[in-house]
Amino acid sequence: GIQVEQSPPDLILQEGANSTLRCNFSDSVNNLQWFHQNPWGQLINLFYIPSGTKQNGRLSATTVATERYSLLYISSSQTTDSGVYFCAVKGGAAGNKLTFGGGTRVLVKP
Amino acid sequence: NAGVMQNPRHLVRRRGQEARLRCSPMKGHSHVYWYRQLPEEGLKFMVYLQKENIIDESGMPKERFSAEFPKEGPSILRIQQVVRGDSAAYFCASSHTGSTEKLFFGSGTQLSVL
Numbered sequence: 631g632i633q634v635e636q637s638p639p640d641l642i643l644q645e646g647a648n649s650t651l652r653c654n655f656s657d658s659v660n661n662l663q664w665f666h667q668n669p670w671g672q673l674i675n676l677f678y679i680p681s682g683t684k685q686n687g688r689l690s691a692t693t694v695a696t697e698r699y700s701l702l703y704i705s706s707s708q709t710t711d712s713g714v715y716f717c718a719v720k721g722g723a724a725g726n727k728l729t730f731g732g733g734t735r736v737l738v739k740p
Numbered sequence: 741n742a743g744v745m746q747n748p749r750h751l752v753r754r755r756g757q758e759a760r761l762r763c764s765p766m767k768g769h770s771h772v773y774w775y776r777q778l779p780e781e782g783l784k785f786m787v788y789l790q791k792e793n794i795i796d797e798s799g800m801p802k803e804r805f806s807a808e809f810p811k812e813g814p815s816i817l818r819i820q821q822v823v824r825g826d827s828a829a830y831f832c833a834s835s836h837t838g839s840t841e842k843l844f845f846g847s848g849t850q851l852s853v854l
Contacts, residue, residue, distance in 0.1 A: 671829060672847055678842040718843075726795060727773070729785065730782040732781070
């Protein structure tokens with residue numbers, strides 16, 4: 631099935647810093663989403679972005695489908711940005727299911 | 741407009757008992773997905789259902805696990821004769837249509853097997 635790799639696995643930021651999270655995938659996709667899992671376990675859908683660029687406040691995302699990667703940008707990070715960020719994709723031979731990467735664990739220190 | 745509702749939030753079972761996890765999708769959504777998350781790991785796909793149909797159960801263990809999404813009522817994930825290795829967070833997600841849609845997740849059910 632499709633493979634999804636996220637980097638870095640862990641990230642420690644000082645409040646106010648900017649960061650970039652990366653998601654590489656092994657096959658063509660028709661669906662790519664970024665999620666934030668907060669420290670209480672809730673999964674929040676940040677972006678639906680199979681291609682192109684989107685922005686939502688301090689967060690933005692870019693997917694270059696032809697090169698099989700997506701980037702999530704966090705600007706002016708806040709402590710509430712802490713948690714785990716997951717990239718998930720659908721595509722390839724197994725088109726029914728959203729396959730998750732291993733996540734990037736982010737800790738923003740005050 | 742309520743989101744995806746899962747209950748119970750926490751479920752404790754002894755080895756050998758049955759666990760039933762419920763998921764009510766968002767209003768108007770007819771596609772339901774179940775995922776399992778082990779501690780410190782990502783989410784693993786289990787099963788994809790539409791009303792009265794199992795579309796893809798390739799991630800579900802062949803024994804002890806079953807899922808349904810009846811015409812009326814919530815989707816149910818059933819685990820028979822639970823073992824300690826079944827302890828995990830189980831998340832349900834729903835979407836309006838199929839593969840090219842945003843998924844919305846419930847808050848999950850934390851299953852603990854004693």
